[in-house]
Amino acid sequence: MSKQEVIVYTSNSCAYCDQVKLFLTEHGIEFEERNASIHKEYFNQLKEKKIYATPATFINGQLVLGFQVKKLIKLLELQE
Secondary structure, eight states, X not given: OOOOXXXXXXXXXXXXXXXXXXXXXXXXXXXXXXXXXXXXXXXXXXXHTTOOSSOEEEETTEEEESOOHHHHHHHHTOOO
């Protein structure tokens, strides 16, 4: 498995954000968290992409919106 670039846009009090982060951590996947509630810059990055919800996870540039386990597994090339 090659190194993945994983960026997770989160917001405060977001249960699905916590689930995505836990999933990635449990599978040993390194990721960068960008909290859009705290940093206006990250909010604006999402807005430019016309994304108005979190979690928004980018895996090598491909978007996974929400907590979609099967899509995460596929894009991360994990075993189910």
